[in-house]
Structures are given as C-alpha cells and as structure tokens.
Amino acid sequence: MNAPALKEWPLWEVFVRSKQGLEHKHCGSLHASDARHALQMARDVYTRRQEGVSIWVVPSTAITASEPDSKDSFFDPAADKIYRHPTFYEIPDKVGHM
Amino acid sequence: MKAPIDYLLHLADNALVLGQRNAEWCGHGPILEEDLALANNSLDLIGQARLLYQHAAELINSNASLAQRFAHLQGARQDGRVTEDTLAYFRDTAEFRNHTLMELPHHGPLVGYAVSERDYAVTIARNFLVSALMVLMWDSLRASKDEQLAAIAAKSLKEVRYHLQHAGDWLVRFGDGTEESHRRAQNAIDLLLPYCEAFWHPGPAESAAAQDGTGVDILSLREHWNALVNETLAEATLTRHDQPHPGYIAQGHTGIHSEHLGFLLAEMQSLARAHPTAVW
Amino acid sequence: MYTQSFSVADGATPGAAKPAATPLRNEDAALQAHFDTVIDADGKIEPRDWMPDAYRKTLVRQISQHAHSEIVGMLPEGNWISRAPSLKRKAILIAKVQDEGGHGLYLYSAAETLGTSRDQMLDALHTGKAKYSSIFNYPTLNWADVGVIGWLVDGAAIMNQIPLCRCSYGPYARAMIRVCKEESFHQRQGYEALLVMMQGTAEQKAMVQDAVNRYWWKCLAMFGPPDADSPNSVQGMRWGIKRIGNDDLRQKFVDATVPQAEVLGVTLPDPDLKWNEARGHWDYGQIDWDEFWATVNGHGPMNQERLATRVKAHEQGAWVREAALAHARKQQQRQQKEAA
Numbered sequence: 001m002n003a004p005a006l007k008e009w010p011l012w013e014v015f016v017r018s019k020q021g022l023e024h025k026h027c028g029s030l031h032a033s034d035a036r037h038a039l040q041m042a043r044d045v046y047t048r049r050q051e052g053v054s055i056w057v058v059p060s061t062a063i064t065a066s067e068p069d070s071k072d073s074f075f076d077p078a079a080d081k082i083y084r085h086p087t088f089y090e091i092p093d094k095v096g097h098m
Numbered sequence: 099m100k101a102p103i104d105y106l107l108h109l110a111d112n113a114l115v116l117g118q119r120n121a122e123w124c125g126h127g128p129i130l131e132e133d134l135a136l137a138n139n140s141l142d143l144i145g146q147a148r149l150l151y152q153h154a155a156e157l158i159n160s161n162a163s164l165a166q167r168f169a170h171l172q173g174a175r176q177d178g179r180v181t182e183d184t185l186a187y188f189r190d191t192a193e194f195r196n197h198t199l200m201e202l203p204h205h206g207p208l209v210g211y212a213v214s215e216r217d218y219a220v221t222i223a224r225n226f227l228v229s230a231l232m233v234l235m236w237d238s239l240r241a242s243k244d245e246q247l248a249a250i251a252a253k254s255l256k257e258v259r260y261h262l263q264h265a266g267d268w269l270v271r272f273g274d275g276t277e278e279s280h281r282r283a284q285n286a287i288d289l290l291l292p293y294c295e296a297f298w299h300p301g302p303a304e305s306a307a308a309q310d311g312t313g314v315d316i317l318s319l320r321e322h323w324n325a326l327v328n329e330t331l332a333e334a335t336l337t338r339h340d341q342p343h344p345g346y347i348a349q350g351h352t353g354i355h356s357e358h359l360g361f362l363l364a365e366m367q368s369l370a371r372a373h374p375t376a377v378w
Numbered sequence: 379m380y381t382q383s384f385s386v387a388d389g390a391t392p393g394a395a396k397p398a399a400t401p402l403r404n405e406d407a408a409l410q411a412h413f414d415t416v417i418d419a420d421g422k423i424e425p426r427d428w429m430p431d432a433y434r435k436t437l438v439r440q441i442s443q444h445a446h447s448e449i450v451g452m453l454p455e456g457n458w459i460s461r462a463p464s465l466k467r468k469a470i471l472i473a474k475v476q477d478e479g480g481h482g483l484y485l486y487s488a489a490e491t492l493g494t495s496r497d498q499m500l501d502a503l504h505t506g507k508a509k510y511s512s513i514f515n516y517p518t519l520n521w522a523d524v525g526v527i528g529w530l531v532d533g534a535a536i537m538n539q540i541p542l543c544r545c546s547y548g549p550y551a552r553a554m555i556r557v558c559k560e561e562s563f564h565q566r567q568g569y570e571a572l573l574v575m576m577q578g579t580a581e582q583k584a585m586v587q588d589a590v591n592r593y594w595w596k597c598l599a600m601f602g603p604p605d606a607d608s609p610n611s612v613q614g615m616r617w618g619i620k621r622i623g624n625d626d627l628r629q630k631f632v633d634a635t636v637p638q639a640e641v642l643g644v645t646l647p648d649p650d651l652k653w654n655e656a657r658g659h660w661d662y663g664q665i666d667w668d669e670f671w672a673t674v675n676g677h678g679p680m681n682q683e684r685l686a687t688r689v690k691a692h693e694q695g696a697w698v699r700e701a702a703l704a705h706a707r708k709q710q711q712r713q714q715k716e717a718a
Binding site for chain 3 (some may be wrong): 278
Binding site (some may be wrong): 031032036037040 | 129131134135138262264267269
C-alpha cells in the first residue's frame, strides 16, 4: 500500500509544560519528519533545552477543533481541522497540482 | 590535583575546532530546524572549550614553569596573565592538540586550498563518531582527580548525550533513507572512520593524564565505542569497511595536523591577532 | 525581528491605487460585522474565525515577510561568527543568530495558521515575490557592524515589534511576545560590545564610528516612508495589525538613540540633527528615499547574494529533507506490517 507522497515534512503542534504542577501550553508548530524528530526539534526551538521541561508533539492533522462561536455554516467545510492548510491534506500524486 | 596542561588543551582544542566547524552551517542548514540544532551543538562545544581553556589558563598563571613555556603568547592577556583567548587565538597550528578528525571540512578528501560544497552527511557522520567517543570519555572523566575537570565532565556529558542522539538519528535517516542519502552517508563513514584510529593512539599527555588519575585510559573505552558505532551503523544499513592494516594514523593530537587546520585558524584568529592588546 | 512597518504589495510599485472592494453577500456582511466588532473592541481573531480575505492575505504577507527577514538576517551577522575576536563574543553571536532562526520559526508557524505552508512561503521568497527587511541587503564590513546591528537595527526592530504584541491576530501577537522577550537582550548585548570597543584602542573606536556611519541612515529608513506615502498603513491600523505610524516610530527611535550615542561617544552622521525645544524632539535630516526604494526593489549592494545564498541552502538541503521523509515512510510501513 503506497502512502501519498508528501513533499514537505509534516506539521506538528508543540505543547510545553515548563514546571511540575502547571499544564502543557500550546506554543507553536514546527516541521519534522517523524515524532522523535519533532520532539528533538521542539526541545531546541521552544525550550532552548531547559531542564525539567515536558514536551508533547502532535501531528497537526490529528487535532480536532470545535467551531468558532461567530459561525454557522460559512466557514471552511474542510472540517474541524485547526488550520485551513493546503498541504495538510495529502493529495495523491496522480491528481497533480490543486 | 590538576590534569597535565597538554591534556586540557587536547580536550579544549577538540571542542573548539569542532564547534567552529559546526557553526559554519549557521544560516546555511538544509532546513531551518537543523540550523538551530547545529547552532545549539556548536554553542555547547564552544562552552566546553571555554571552561577547559579557562582551567588551563589558571594552571599556566599559577605555575612558574608553565608561565615560562607560554610566555611567547602575548595576545589577549589581562594584567599580564594568560586568558582563554590567549590560548584560543594566539597559538599557532602546530601548538593545537585536537584530533585531526575535528578540523576536516564538511566534504570528501580534497587538499586544504581546494573548494567544495559542504555535505551534511559528513557533518552528521563526524558528529556521531566524535559524540560516541565523548559520551564515554566525559562519563569516565566525572571521576577525574582534577576536580574542576570532573565538574566540566558532568556538565558536558549531559550535552554530548543530546549530540549523540541527534547525530545518530540523522545517520539512520540517511543510511535508511533514499539512495542518495545512503550513498553520501556511506562515503562519509568510509572517509571518517580511518581518522578515528587516532583515538586509540594516545599522545604522551593523554597517557600521563591516565597515569595520574586526572585522565582516562582511552583504550578501555574502545570496545564500548565500537559497540555504539556498530549498533547505529547496522540500524542505518551502513557498512563498516575496516582496513586490514590501518595505514596512516592521524596525528593532530600531537600537533601534526592536516592542511585544513591552518586555514581554519587563519580565519578564526585573524581579527584577534590584528589587535593583540584589544579587549572585546 | 526585523520588520518593515510598512507593507509593500508584492510586485506593486509604491503609490499604486488599491482595487475597489467587492460588495459582500448578506451572510458575509453579518460575519464582517462580527469581525469588525471584535477588532473595534481590541479583541483577538484566532485561526478558525471568519476573516475578510484582505485581512488574511495582508497577514500572510506581513508575517511571512517578517519571518523571511529573520532568516535572511542570520546572514550578515553569521558572516562574523568564524572570525569573532573572543570566545565570549563568538558564543554570544552564535546564540543571537540562533535566536533569529528561532524567531523565523515562530513566525512561519504563525503564518501557517492562516492557510499557507512553509514551502509556499519559501518559494515566494526564493523567486523574489516576497520581500524581507531591506536592511539586510547591506554588507557587514567590520566586527563593529555586529554590535551596531544589535544596537540600531534591533533597536529599530523592537520599536516596530512591541506594538505588534497587541495586534489583533492571536498567533501573530503571541509569537511577537515570545520574540520581544528574547530581543531586548540582543540590543543590550550589541550596545555593550560597542561600549567596550569605544573604551578600547584607537582602531576599535574607528571601527565603531565607521559602522555607525554606514548604518545610521539605513536604520532610519527601516521604519518605512512617511505615512502619507504608505497606502497600506491606514487599513493596517484599522485592523490592529499596525498600531503606530512610521514617522512617529522613527521619531521615537531617534529620540531614544541620540542619548545612547552620546554615552558611547560616537557621532551620528547627520549635520541636521538638532534638539528642537519647541517640539520636544530631535530634528533630523533628509533620508535618501530613492536609495531605499532602489534597495527594496532589488538593486541594493547585496540583494543578489543574500537571496542566492538562501536559495542554495534550500536546494542543497533537498536530499536531506527527502531522506528524512523516506525514512519516516519506511518506518510507517514497517509498523503497519507489524500491526497487521
């Protein structure tokens, strides 16, 4: 089974808990080729390697979001994804450019 | 107790020269995230170098015969005393004690004044081979009879574990990635492994340090290093082509370097040497 | 870190007329009204909120150009890493350049929430469609340039950036808060390096004065043309993307910097620089806007080199990025086989 070809490293959301007792906070995103890679990079980019920090990385596509209040039906139907992101959704090579 | 001066300089020069090389990727990395990773790596190494040079400088300043030996280094002195910068910027090529492996440019075999493109596979392979050694070395040095060196070792060990993981992971991605990345990684390993033979031929300073308990019996680390290296190479589907006879064993750690160090130091030291009495 | 506080439309010439807005449908009118209410109440717009196309496009352009500026900005300072004259300064400089890369990352990340991708943004940069702060099209010719960039260029950037911490678009505001925290540190380090040099040898003092001579006017121009000439300022202010006018920011910068120059003991290269008691501000001379526009439009001293360097890094890095993806795919397939 062939997964569609990604041209770009997938996007990951990064959550950091800087101290025991606090909760993880969303601090941004980065591109990495796999989870382990994403964790390493998150450590470099978002914590500058402070000690005792907990990091979660989640593929952005894995996050399901609620609807914004001001909406009824006039926002992007491509879902309950957190971003309206063009390369988020893997497009099989055969289809060409969209 | 203090470690022999040339042993401290060996450790410091290793860190500085490799830190200088890795910093060459700043602004030119294959992806922004890697730029940051390598900058972190370089900062760690330069930080280690600074601590070691400072320790060496204290030793020189407090010992009459060492002060005499280094009297020819006049630059970057403070109140007549040798500083970390005196040692880093005012020693000549033959006085540097780093392993030759550290000073190689980021590409395949070319003479010192040839120009080539940088190859990230060479960078990663070198970082891996060096970090595998330093993880074992710093771990041992935590028990050094030189207390300051032991403290430096404890801090450096944390940092180099991270470097080893970064480089090891990338070596596996390259070896078990695309055809091109596999080829580049294999070429890099073939190029660099022979330089690692030098690890197992300690110079007089390293032997002296091992003797007096301030250093490490480096040969006792060899088996473990080989195990670390072989494990990652296997995961990376890379082959180790050990020669039956090792051939030339690099001598950088005894002061006989490749053609590359002269150019590296010329660039690194030029501004400081143009203003030997300046404070920055 | 280094943002031009004015926005030039990609490929557009300054002063060009904006296209007329198309009228909204009823539903969009309601959404627009809600959007306006949030903006007027100084609230935040978040990634999944409805927003006018023009707002989205302006933000993508502004945030991505800000990100590009950080990345290209690594090059003029990176030029001196290998030659830094002391180990302490070498470490400080690497850390600073690393921070700039990090800021670029935060900003690319914020821009991606608007529906663009890193590859798209980089493509725009590499093909010359997107701009970056034109201050980076000038060379760094001596070591003091590094300190002057910290003092003046970062100083100017901070003035631009602090208001952005309160901008209406949530991810951008949050990225800017992160950036500003790290940035004032850089300015202080640059200034401190210059202070040490100005108390040093005659050659060091000459280096600093030379760097100031070359960078002063370029930094004043960083704030962008007088507001009358900037078509996008008004809308930017309405949307809470741009909060303070170019001239006001520039004046603030001059007023803050003149006393700093005095402490340093450098001469700012402006014969018309004079305290105006009536205004309560420093008067300053004429900026060469022709030179500024020439550089912005691609004809400065180093536009070609800066861009070519970024393009090269990207092209030469392709095999690395591909290798990582190939490996990840192989891992995935192995895991799927095992699970099956």
